[in-house]
Amino acid sequence: MGKKSEKAQKDKVAAGNAEDESRNSANASMERASLTVGDYQCTGILEQDFPELCGRAGFTESEIPRVTLCHRTAVTPTSEKNAADDSDGASDKDNPGGGGPTKDKFSYFKPKIEVETEGEDGKSVKVIFVHGWKIDHRMMGIFSKCLPALTALQGISLWNVALTESTFSQFLEILPHCPNIKTVVLEGNPLPEQSYYKLISDHLPLVRISLRNNMITDDGAKLISQALQSLKTNNKNLATLNLSFNHISDLGAGYLAEALRMDRSLLCLDLSHNQIGDQGTLALAEVLGPFPLTHKEIVERRRLLMDKDSHELQRSPTLSRNGDARNDRPQSHQSYAAVEKPEKAPAASKTNKSMAKKKDKDKDPQKKEEKSTTSLQGGNSTVSGQGGQAKKEDPKAAKKQLPNPEQKNSKVKPVRSASKRVPLTEHELHVEPAEITHPLLEPAESRDGKVFLPGNRVLINLNLLRNRITEKGLNGLLAAVEAQESKLIPGSKSHTGLLRLCVGKNLFPPDNETFIKLQELMLSRDPIHKLSRLSADEQTQ
DSSP states (O other), X not given: OHHHHHHHHHHHHHHHHHHHHHHHHHHHHHHHHHHHHHXXXXXXXXXXXXXXXXXXXXXXXXXSOEEEETTSOSSOHHHHHHHHHHHHHTHHHHOTTOSSOGGGTTGGGSOEEEEEEESSSSOEEEEEEEESSOOOHHHHHHHHHHSTTOTTOOEEEEESOOOOHHHHHHHHHHGGGOTTOOEEEEESOOOTTOGGGGGSBTTBOOSEEEOTTSOOOHHHHHHHHHHHHHSOTTOOOOOEEEOOSSOOOHHHHHHHHHHHHHOOSOOEEEOOSSOOOHHHHHHHHHHHSOEEOOHHHHHHHHHHHHHHHHXXXXXXXXXXXXXXXXXXXXXXXXXXXXXXXXXXXXHHOSSOHHHHHHHHHHSOHHHHHXXXXXXXXXXXXXXXXXXXXXHHXXXXXXXXXXXXXXXXXXXXXXXXXXXXXXXHHHHHHHHTTXXXXXXXXXXXXXXXXXXXXXXXXXXXXXXXXXSOOOHHHHHHXXXXXXXXXXXXXXXXXXXXXXXXXEOOSSSSOTTOHHHHHHHHHHHTTOHHHHHHHHHHHHHHO
8 A cells, every 4th residue: 555655656756846946937938938939029010020929929821810991891812812812723633523622611710810901101000909709918018019009099909819817917017118099998808807897097098998798797887987086087088888798786886876976987887687676776866966074075165265375385485476457456556656756747737738648758658557447446535536637648658659560459458468378378278178087076965954066967868778677767867867957068058967877678668668668858968869860951941
């Protein structure tokens, strides 16, 4: 027995050593391949860089995926030429019955990279599509080398490529090096740890993220919600989030509703083909209309208001030196002195009016303008008492100052010169565009002892198709849509609030009264419906 156990232990040790050796040899080969790949300098032309990098990484010629244009036939011009050469000689021998070569018959199913290009030369890759073949560590290493060299790359679509947590981490390391990347599509790639939330970050300025058919559960929705809430208020990049065909229930919809309370960047949210019922629908409907703040949010709102007031107090000395505050009090005092000073001149020499006119010429032009400003404003009784004298002198002063273009509109805009208004204008331009404020600083309303915000008016497209919503959830959505006031966004012709809402194919009949009323209400807002109706009217005319 002892000899058998010793022999079994020796066999285990030998097998472990063999596995370690094979693993070490594989790692060594990968390191050598990575060093060889690292020596290559990419040209930015994917059709040249990708095959070269694959060859240096140890791929055989038959294993290297082809680079083809999107919406093009599966056979590339190169393969067509090879097929023609093969058909001249070996095709009759290999396929005596006629037809094309057997080895190219299934070329459609071979791994390939489809690209969408732009530019006159057609070599600037805009979008990359990788569908239906596994991407391992070696291939991710090749992508990390050639993708950043594509300066026009805006979108990457990886469908059913068997991503793992490690390859997904490699993919996340590639994205920051792609300067113009805006869209990432990861569909059919379920991850055990549901790390998709890492795509939502301030370091990745993505505009569109699609995570369809990834078996995302409520835990994954919670992580995504936390990532949305952690975004900075000035990060307005992420506009579209697609979470359709997943396993999100009422709990996950509630998590996403918490993110929509303070998120002011998301425009489109797709939650179709999930397991959301009335509870999750009501949670989403609540944040679309006026909702009450929690105690924690009220405390944060007060802190933000205090910080805002302190910043305004710190800016007030600057405003008093360069802003309108100086043009109020100091000008009135100077105008008052300028009006009183001419009173003494006529008293000293009433007979010599030319001397008084000569003194008026020698005065500072600013005091003349301040005098006109004070006469227009009617600052106090002393100034208004001299209104008749100011009216008599203004036409003559205006005639003498007419050659100076800056003094023509002194009565309308009493400014000494345009250069003196530059500091105020720069300050106003710096402050006014800062309309992107924290959502807690939005105008609030107090009633019943609670503080209500107007709700999320940024989300314009919500898709809840094919869930588990009944008439109870429909009533909540209808109340939320009706509560959204139809106000114009400043500087545009569009309205705030939802413009499209899809709730069909749920647990209610198509002839439901609430559903019909909600559809009619949304049709009046749907811009696509308006355009189609407008085009139809134009055709009839």
